[in-house]
Amino acid sequence: MNRREFVKLMAGGAAGLVSGCGGAAKGSGGGEGGRPNIILIMADDLGYGDVGCFGSVRIKTPNIDALAAGGMRFTDYHSNGAVCSPTRAALLTGRYQQRCGVDEVVFAKGPSRQTGMPLSETTFAEVLKGKGYVTGIFGKWHLGYNVEFNPARQGFDEFRGYVSGNVDYHSHFDQAGIEDWWRNLEKRPEEGYVTDLITEHGIDFIERHKDEAFCLYLPHEAPHYPYQGRKDPVERLGDGKIGVKTKAKAIPRAYKEMVEVMDEGIGRVVETVKRLGLEKKTFIFFCSDNGANKNGNNGPLNGFKGSLWEGGHRVPAAAYWPGRIKPGTISDETVLGMDVFPTMASIAGAKLPVGLDLDGVDLSGVLFKGGTLPKRTVFWRYRTQEAVRKGPWKLLVQGNNTRLFNLDEDLAEKKDLSGDKPDIVRMLQDELAAWERGID
Numbered sequence: 001m002n003r004r005e006f007v008k009l010m011a012g013g014a015a016g017l018v019s020g021c022g023g024a025a026k027g028s029g030g031g032e033g034g035r036p037n038i039i040l041i042m043a044d045d046l047g048y049g050d051v052g053c054f055g056s057v058r059i060k061t062p063n064i065d066a067l068a069a070g071g072m073r074f075t076d077y078h079s080n081g082a083v084c085s086p087t088r089a090a091l092l093t094g095r096y097q098q099r100c101g102v103d104e105v106v107f108a109k110g111p112s113r114q115t116g117m118p119l120s121e122t123t124f125a126e127v128l129k130g131k132g133y134v135t136g137i138f139g140k141w142h143l144g145y146n147v148e149f150n151p152a153r154q155g156f157d158e159f160r161g162y163v164s165g166n167v168d169y170h171s172h173f174d175q176a177g178i179e180d181w182w183r184n185l186e187k188r189p190e191e192g193y194v195t196d197l198i199t200e201h202g203i204d205f206i207e208r209h210k211d212e213a214f215c216l217y218l219p220h221e222a223p224h225y226p227y228q229g230r231k232d233p234v235e236r237l238g239d240g241k242i243g244v245k246t247k248a249k250a251i252p253r254a255y256k257e258m259v260e261v262m263d264e265g266i267g268r269v270v271e272t273v274k275r276l277g278l279e280k281k282t283f284i285f286f287c288s289d290n291g292a293n294k295n296g297n298n299g300p301l302n303g304f305k306g307s308l309w310e311g312g313h314r315v316p317a318a319a320y321w322p323g324r325i326k327p328g329t330i331s332d333e334t335v336l337g338m339d340v341f342p343t344m345a346s347i348a349g350a351k352l353p354v355g356l357d358l359d360g361v362d363l364s365g366v367l368f369k370g371g372t373l374p375k376r377t378v379f380w381r382y383r384t385q386e387a388v389r390k391g392p393w394k395l396l397v398q399g400n401n402t403r404l405f406n407l408d409e410d411l412a413e414k415k416d417l418s419g420d421k422p423d424i425v426r427m428l429q430d431e432l433a434a435w436e437r438g439i440d
Contacts, residue, residue, distance in 0.1 A: 035131065035213035036321070037282040038344050039273070041266060042091070042217075043259075044084065044140060044166075044224040047292025049299025050259055051316045056297060059259050063267030067286055068318035071325040072367060077317035077335045079290045082306050082382045084165055085142050087289045087337055088219070092123045092143070092154070094341025094358035098381065098439045106142060108164050108175040116144020117154070122356050124341040125155025128215045131350035136209075137161065138201035139219040152184040156217070159184050160201045162194075166221060168236040169194045169228040177240045193230050194221050195258065199265030203272045210276045215344070218269070219289075222262040223296065229257035251295050270320075280323045283347055285340060288315035302413045308380050308387040308396060309413055325367055333373050334389060339363050377428075379435045388432045395428040404428075
C-alpha cells in the first residue's frame with residue numbers, strides 16, 4: 001500500500017465517526033478577551049496503528065476517533081524524536097531538540113539523571129503565560145529529574161505528576177526505585193492509577209479555571225511500560241524490591257486496557273469542556289510522542305520506537321475545534337511536533353520574545369483554511385541514525401547504510417531508490433550536512 005492509497009483508505013474510514021462528536025454546549029466563560037483555551041494531550045509510545053481512526057480493530061478508541069472525526073486527522077504527523085525526552089524538548093520549545101542538548105533520553109539511572117532541559121529555553125507555557133494564560137501540566141515531564149528542571153520553573157503554574165520516563169502505574173516508583181510523584185516543586189505522594197490521576201487533575205484544572213484563558217498539557221504515560229491495567233498488581237515496591245511483573249503473554253491484554261483507559265479519560269476531558277460550555281472556545285490537539293515498540297502496532301509502517309524508520313516517528317495526531325476546524329478533514333501535510341508551539345502561540349495571539357527563532361511553523365492555515373505548508377526540509381537525528389525529508393523523498397542514514405525512499409509510493413519503506421536517484425541522494429545529503437553544521 002502506498003501513501004496515496006492509505007490516505008484514501010483513511011478518508012473513507014472516518015465518514016461514520018462524525019456523528020459521535022455532538023454539538024457544542026451553550027454557555028460562557030473561558031477564553032476571555034478572545035483568547036481560546038488550549039488542551040494538548042500526548043500519549044506515550046502509542047503506535048500509528050494503535051488507534052481506531054488509524055486502522056486499529058483490536059483496540060477501541062472511540063473518543064480519540066471522535067476528535068479526529070469532528071476535526072482534522074493528520075496522516076503525516078511526526079514526533080521530532082524516536083524516543084521520549086528529545087520529543088518533549090522539541091514540543092515544549094518549538095525547536096529541534098538538539099539546540100538545547102536534549103538529544104537522548106534522560107535516564108533514571110546513571111549520570112544523565114543530573115541533566116535536564118536548560119532553564120534558558122523558552123517553552124510554550126512561558127509564552128502563553130505572557131499572554132495571560134494560566135498553565136498546567138499533569139502527567140509525564142521527562143526533561144530533568146532534579147527540582148531545578150521542574151516544569152514549575154519552566155512556565156507551568158501547576159504541575160502534578162512525575163518527572164521520570166515512567167513510573168509504576170500504582171506505586172509511582174521510577175526505574176531507579178525512587179518515589180516519583182510531585183505537586184509543583186515538592187514530592188507529594190498520591191494514591192491512584194496514573195492514567196486516572198492525570199485525567200482527574202486535568203478535569204479539576206478545567207473546572208477551576210473555566211472563567212480564565214487556560215493552557216492544559218496532559219502528557220500521558222500510557223501505553224509505556226510497565227504494562228499494568230487498573231487491577232494489575234504493583235511491580236515496583238521501592239528500595240529495589242520487585243513485586244509482580246506482568247508476564248509476556250499478558251502484555252497484549254494490559255496494553256489494550258492501558259490505551260482504552262487513556263481514551264476513556266480523554267472522553268471525560270472533552271465532556272467536561274462541553275458541559276462547561278467551552279467547546280467552541282477550546283482548541284484540542286492529540287498526538288503520540290513516538291512510535292510503538294514491538295508490543296504495539298505501527299500499522300503499515302516499517303520500524304519501531306528508537307528507529308528512524310517511519311514506524312519510529314510517524315504517529316497518530318488529530319486537532320479539534322468546533323466552528324473553526326471543518327469536521328472530518330484529513331491533512332497529509334508533513335507536520336512535526338515542533339510545529340505545535342508556533343501554532344498555539346498564533347491561536348492565542350501571543351507574540352514570541354525578541355530573538356526567539358523557532359524551527360516549527362504555524363499550522364493555522366492548514367487547520368482553519370485547508371491550506372498547505374510552505375515547502376521545507378525537515379530532519380531527525382538519534383544516535384547513529386539520521387533522516388531527512390523533502391516532499392515525498394526521505395533519506396535514511398543508519399551507520400554505513402544510506403537508503404532513499406519515495407514515501408508517496410512506498411509508505412512501508414521497502415524499495416531503496418538510492419541507486420536509481422543519485423542526484424536526489426546528493427541533494428539531501430548536502431542539506432543534512434548543512435543542518436548538522438547549524439544545529440549543534
